Amino acid sequence: MKRRSLLLSILSIFLLLPYVNFAGSHEDGEKHEHTALEDEMDAMNKAWRKVRRQVADPSKNEDTVKLVMSMVKHAEASVELTPMRVEEVADADRDKWLKGYQKAMKENVKLLEQLAAALKKDNNEKASALVAKINDARKEGHKKYKPQDD
Numbered sequence: 001m002k003r004r005s006l007l008l009s010i011l012s013i014f015l016l017l018p019y020v021n022f023a024g025s026h027e028d029g030e031k032h033e034h035t036a037l038e039d040e041m042d043a044m045n046k047a048w049r050k051v052r053r054q055v056a057d058p059s060k061n062e063d064t065v066k067l068v069m070s071m072v073k074h075a076e077a078s079v080e081l082t083p084m085r086v087e088e089v090a091d092a093d094r095d096k097w098l099k100g101y102q103k104a105m106k107e108n109v110k111l112l113e114q115l116a117a118a119l120k121k122d123n124n125e126k127a128s129a130l131v132a133k134i135n136d137a138r139k140e141g142h143k144k145y146k147p148q149d150d
């Protein structure tokens with residue numbers, strides 16, 4: 001009986017170890033729990049890397065559309081979330097700041113939808129131009145709304 005509960009304890013330590021040690025660990029070594037927005041962004045980024053690699057290749061259009069539509073889903077979810085940088089904003093300015101964030105993220109959704117439409121029409125030239133535009137919007141959004149030490 002004792003032996004069995006000891007075995008169970010050891011087993012549960014091993015099962016929990018990944019969560020205890022690595023949850024929220026960051027690229028820069030800083031440790032914090034991931035925000036819901038970071039999770040959406042990470043998911044969007046995974047698809048984005050592939051989209052950028054293959055956007056000019058018409059033989060990949062079907063797959064690229066699927067990736068872009070998954071980005072739309074994550075961008076739409078991001079509209080509803082609050083960036084952690086809101087803590088740096090004075091109470092009186094928060095409403096305006098959050099509205100600016102939501103507007104920029106909705107614009108991101110719109111551009112991604114345009115990108116999917118261009119790919120569906122096999123217009124890879126337009127799609128490539130939209131990728132450049134979305135990348136600029138990404139940089140701009142990060143400059144304004146993402147913590148700068150990140």
Ligand code: HEM
Pocket residue numbers: 035036037038039041042044045048082083084085101104105108134135137138141142145146147150
């Ligand atoms: C193609 C578009 C985009 C990609 C691929 C992307 C990717 C990322 C990535 C990889 C992170 C870091 C996540 C982490 O640290 O785990 C991030 C964070 C963030 N991004 Fe984006 N992003 C995009 C567009 C945008 C736009 C348009 C905005 C603003 C309107 C935005 C706002 C933010 C914010 C606020 C954070 C910090 C997360 C937080 O506050 O919790 N991103 N993004």
